[in-house]
Amino acid sequence: MGILISPELFGSSALSEVLTPLKSILTTETISYVGLIYTVFLAGLDMNIDTILRGRKKATSIAIAGVLIPMLCGGIIYALALKMYKGPPEYWANYDTPKAYMFWTLILSVTGFPMVSHILADLKLLYTGLGRVTLTTAMISDFYNWVMFAMLVPFAINGGSAIYAVVSTIVYVLFCFVVIRPYLVEIIVRKTNQNEWNNNELLIVVMGAYASAAVTDLLGTHPVVGALVYGIMIPRGKFTHLLIEKSEDFGVVYLAPLFFGSCGIRLRAIYVIKTQGLGLVLFILLLSILPKILSTVIATQFYGMPVLDGVSIGLLMNTKGILPILMLNSAWDKQILSVESFSILTIAVLVMTMMVPLIINAIYKPRKLYKQNKLKTLQNLKAEAELRILACVHNPRQATGMINILEACHSTKLPPLRVFALQLVELTGHTASLFVSHANQHNQQQSGGEQALTKAQQDLESITNIFQTYAAINENSKVETIAAASSYSTIHEDIYNLSQEKQANLILLPYHKQSNIEGILETANTAFQEINRNVMRDAPCTVGIFVDRGLASLFKVNLRVVMVFIGGPDDREALAVAWRMSKHQGVQLSVVRILMFGEAAEIDVISHVENHGLLSVVVDSEKQRELDDEYVSAFRLQAVSNEDSIKYSEKEVRSRDDIPEVLHEVDQIGYDLYILGEGGGRNCLILTELMKWTDCPELGVIGDIVASNNFGSSSSLLIIQQYGFGGMVFENGNTTQKPNEVVPSNIEDGPVFVEVEWHQ
Helix, strand or coil: CCCCCCHHHHCCCHHHHHHCCHHHHHHHHHHHHHHHHHHHHHHHHHCCHHHHHCCCHHHHHHHHHHHHHHHHHHHHHHHHHHHHCCCCHHHHHCCCCHHHHHHHHHHHHCCCHHHHHHHHHHCCCCCCHHHHHHHHHHHHHHHHHHHHHHHHHHHHHHHHHHHHHHHHHHHHHHHHHHHHHHHHHHHHHHHHHCCCCCHHHHHHHHHHHHHHHHHHHHHCCCHHHHHHHHHHHCCCCHHHHHHHHHHHHHHHHHHHHHHHHHHHHHCCHHHHHHHHCHHHHHHHHHHHHHHHHHHHHHHHHCCCCCHHHHHHHHHHHCCCCHHHHHHHHHHHHCCCCCHHHHHHHHHHHHHHHHHHHHHHHHHCCHHHHCCCCCCCCCCCCCCCCCEEEEEEECCHHHHHHHHHHHHHHCCCCCCCEEEEEEEEEECCCCHHHHHHHHHCCCCCCECCECCCCCHHHHHHHHHHHHHHHHHHHCCCCEEEEEEEEECCCCHHHHHHHHHHHCCCCEEEEECCEEECCCCCEEECCHHHHHHHHHHHHCCCCEEEEEECCCCCCCCCCCEEEEEEECCCHHHHHHHHHHHHHCCCCCEEEEEEEEEECHHHHCECCHHHHHHHCHHHHHHHHHHHHHHHHHHHHHHHHHHHCCCCCEEEEEEEECCCCHHHHHHHHHHCCCCCEEEEECCCCCCEHHHHHHHCCCCCHHHHHHHHHHHCHHHCCCCEEEEEECCCCCCEEEECCEEEECCCCCCCCCCCCCCCCCCEEEEC
């Protein structure tokens, strides 16, 4: 906006004086500094000192290289720019100073952590191996940048006398952390635990940032340094979330843009292009981008990372935030940088920040790196292969129910079970919530005091403990606990990326309803249903939806499981899951195959004839029936004949009304768990007609009937959709068969970085 009303566009006309009168500009800049200080205060809240000081060697090394190498290259680039600038040499001699070199090099070394975290979240890279390394590296780099700003810029502005300002600021920071912070943490934790905060008290806390800014200003350093220190002092947790929720809009949405607008008014891009030429400007822009990429590529090579990852991290490290704009403003006010240098660096900051997401999205696509093929199903999983499950939960209650399913899938007769427990967190707050969710630290206390946790943090801690207990009890098990924070409308993409990176065979999702004390299923959150549907639309592996009606633990009772088999790829995959569970000594499995005759055996031609043709539909139905008979025969031969705990029976269905009767007959036996296929590939006319009346089509016809409160069952359900061949498409409540076009390929390993992991 500042660029649009700048004098460069309107010259010295009357309109320019109306749009940007001197008095209003001074007033706007004064007010904008209120928003600037608050924005930097939020940046301090985002920083986690424990992570910075105890950062992994890889992230720390990349961060140091990403700061030092660009600084060294920055000096060379600035010297080259001075040689190439057009104009009288005596004019450029005024800007050939150590102060100018210092500002230029510092600006090129900056990485904006808040901007990086938002870009990673928007591109769904936050929970990939690249995202984890980049996020930690960006935080460490941003912290180093702020330290250098506080320590070096005073010398560039005030010369040798700045030593007193720097020393006094260091003393003030130590005083804040050693003396003030313990009392501040104690007060905040006590009042937060007792829920005693009101708006007036929150305002007093926020005003502390401005008081700290005033102190550092009096000491001779920039006011924002005090705001940053104050933000780092505040303990993370429930209070931080409350503070941001109450005050973020006022400071960031309304006041901070005024600061950026005032920078835009100073920009002289057109003038620089006219006087220096577009070629020179673009050349310097390119040189300004390269040092970060070069430094990260060099650093990542020492850790054996692919060159593409190094380039991607380097591009992301080029993302700038508010700090370089602040430096440019200081250099402008003190006339340290020329108009040309100021404008080129400002353009560079804008171009880097805007172009990086587009470039990363084009060159780094995790879905292309982790290729799939149709044989990646549980039905085709070899007996000696490791089963890898991505168990998604929203809260600890769902985690407890999910554990019981995992127990059934694990047996001493089978290879180790690899579980990736993923907490799904709705992203509503500032970057801090992103990082807290990403960090996945089991110990959420901050140094200096134990802070009340946010609801998401409390849930994560409980979920971590639940899965930790499971890993400790089960032999040869391995568990990783992760959290994904994103908007619910796009969080399925995070699930896709994680399942691909972890090479999961099965994604387990919780049903959007939960059982109350009377055993009736009630809606917990309608957004959960949409998440499940989004995942099932294009999941990179088999998907299961778990309807929990209080499934008991296998450590306490034996589990009676029934698998209702009608036909199709989903039912074959569901039978594969049931077959695996039957190997557990505490599971008693009954397979009931429903055979269709007469009216019930009619093929659904109308729904598919337009896409596939009549002959194709008939042939496909016959092929599916052959595959069903073949797999069921193999199951009966290998499992039923050799295991006393497995039973097999058949039921005949001749009309639509027979289906509920058969299901009621099965339910009267009192099974603990139904394992059902969602229903893709059946091509059955009566089931297609019944699907139109389902409340939850993601469960399929049979699953929707059994899960209905009117059906009266007390059993839990596990609904299975086979990857590649099975599944349904959900569209405005109607369902059609999912297309089968999937490009076959091989699975390739990708980088995996684990925050919480237990081995037994």
